[in-house]
Amino acid sequence: MYPYILPCIVILSVAFYLLGARRANSIAVFYGGTKNLHSLPSHYGLYSAICCALPPILVFVLWRIFEETFITSSLSQSLPQEYLTLSANELTLVYNEIKNVALGGFGANSSNQVIKDAATLYLANLHSARNLVCALIVVLGIIPPLFALKHISKDLRARNIVENIGMAVLIACSAVAILTTVGIVLSVIFEALHFFKAVPVSDFLFGLKWSPQVAMRADQAGSSGAFGAVPVFLGTFLIASIAMSVAIPIGLLSAIYLSEYATNRTRTLVKPILEILAGIPTVVYGFFAALTVAPLIRDIGTALGCSVSSESALAAGLVMGIMIIPFVSSLSDDVIHAVPQTMRDGSLALGATHFETIRNVIIPAALPGIVGSILLAISRALGETMIVVMAAGLSANLTFNPLTAVTTVTVQIVTLLVGDQEFDSPKTLAAFALGLLLFIFTLILNIIALKIVRRYREQYE
């Protein structure tokens, strides 16, 4: 019964929709047509369908959330005394084992008689509780809509009720965006606070050594467990600035050329091709940077007689810059388009050449918007992950030399969290602290950028 509960609810509500609409129609016949009812028959149908579906779904969702805690707490009374004195973590392990044995999961046979008994009890409890919930849901799916059907009359304001519920759904959906932000902030801050209990904030923010491998033994080499984020951030900014020094000139120049000089045909041809760059997945750029660009740069470097690391910041930065070109160009294109034509005409009429018009009139007028788009592009470069994971290094070097390997915030987050980790070691939690800083950085950049762009847009509208 339990697995079929959702289809059951759906079938029941469809049935009540039809019943409600039919009942409204039959009342309408009595009063001389549907025009004399307060709402359309379909509204009455929806009203009864909602009465049928809403309470069971609420019960079902609540049950899904609390099922685990409910069943385990029912078990705890039956476990022998020695298990109850265990610490919370060990008790969770015991519960997991019981669950695995009961549901036939991984490691499904246990030799321990206590566990076996508990597993049988677990299954029995689960079944009886689920049956109870099913019964409750069926009752809730039939009784309220029956009342609703009885309630249907000429004057029932079914449309208003249905529309209000619809409105509530719309508002709830729009709250998802806020919940997501809250979720991000809470999860990152919560774990980062755990981390700052182990490592002082000042060590993290101003420390010059990053080496997150925590030593297992005291005499282990190279595993000091130092968490100074400065070199990591320096690497991030180094790669981002290489990327921006590629993306800003190329992106701006192509945006200006396309919006000011190019014929309509060129524009319609070239613009979508440039958009391809934005559509290529970052993992493809990463593969390309690691396997084609980095060896190329290394070979060129060797030919010129300087040693270039095969994971040089230059390779990752160049490819990232190419990736960001379309962001810069399409955003600045919008901005340049928003400059009123009258300003161009005025400048040209005074005898300025096109280039002078662009340099002295259009760019100053569009500057705030251009700065905004560049800030957005920088935030993109700071948070970019796959290119640096695949093409940049892992060791945190405190250097400004673009030919050496540096590491970035995103690379560190990925390497710290991929693979099996205990979740409460500072090594794992450090990833969340880095994530917190990254989030704050990009958030500030985004807010400033969006504000500038918005104010600028209003200025010319």
Added chain:
Amino acid sequence: MSTTKNNLLTPDKALKKRYRAEKRFQRMGIFAIFISLCFIVFLFTTIITDGYTAFTQTYIELDVHFDKKYFMEENLANANFPSLVKHSLYAMFPQVKSRRDKKMLKKLISPAAAYTLQQMVKDDPKIIGSSKKIWVLADDDVDMMIKGKINRNLNNQNRRIKDLQLAWIDTLIKEGKLEKRFNTQFFTSGDSREPELAGILGALAGSFFTLLITLSLSFPIGVATAVYLEEFAPANKWTDLIEVNINNLAAVPSIIFGLLGLAIFINFWGIPRSTPLIGGIVLALMTLPTIIIAGRASLKSIPPSIREAALGVGASKMQTVFHHVLPLAMPGMLTGTIIGMAQALGETAPLLMIGMVAFIADVPASLTDPAAVLPVQIYLWADSPERAFTEKTSAAIMILLAFLISMNSLSVYLRKKFEIKW
């Protein structure tokens, strides 16, 4: 201006200089675009030239005698198939005697050959006792050799294929017992540690299930949010907050969504990791802003006359929106959704956080099976040391790009077809 010669018809030096600056600037613009175009061409040619060879695979013909002595056991599946393959190969090269050489000879054939034979015996036990010519997969190094990705002229020490093996391969080619065939394996199997066995079906299925979840979450929520913000929301602090939030979420680094998924969905809610379910939820949150922003733009383009007409004949606000405005805005919303889905299909970083980087050989069959997705598969293969995985990676990239390009063209087509000029 002081000289009498100067008039408007004969340009002076300063004007020439200004025109030169004009030309120079134009050329810089063209050059900038040229660089981007060059890079696109460079990227695509590299990937295609690296990857097209992955669509063929080298096979070697073996004369297998299904000797009864291998099938004494009750269970035919337990027979020693690797040894059968080995001895068939030795029989083809009777001059090879020493243990070391035999070992090298054995390396010409993929370990998968044993499974091929096992499958044949399972399908038709009657072939036991008979002899057959069977095409089996060659080892990945042989395959690379045939495709010219291992340099023949390197000296023996530095080459993965040694001189002896090279001679055997040449004999095989001469006898017509070695050929390249279309690589169906690549499209019909999951991941594998052996490059010649690895395929993308598992990743494709994983991507499909993940996108299914993403679509079914982000489309309804995105459309509902767009409708609320554009049509119903009163101008107040709450609405402002939602708007600022959505714009910010659109620019939050994708890896942060992965942290959210790890901390809240996996550790707090206990959704199983590595599954399309959790991947789909995280990607849905990530694509939501794209869909909302596109949806709002699309709703904005519907002229107020439509709403006024509906309200004028007595429709309620809700009816106006859902019966008249939304259907007209739908093509624009679908376009935005397809673009969002394309984004989700190509996204890798948040999925690394939620455990979708595990090595998974099975093709996932449901939403809660561990799975890899296409971009993550590319990442995993790109990290593999074997030479043969490079071409697989490029081939997988070609397939991913083909999907993305067709999704984007679909969205352009839809926009062109249903675009209404009001």
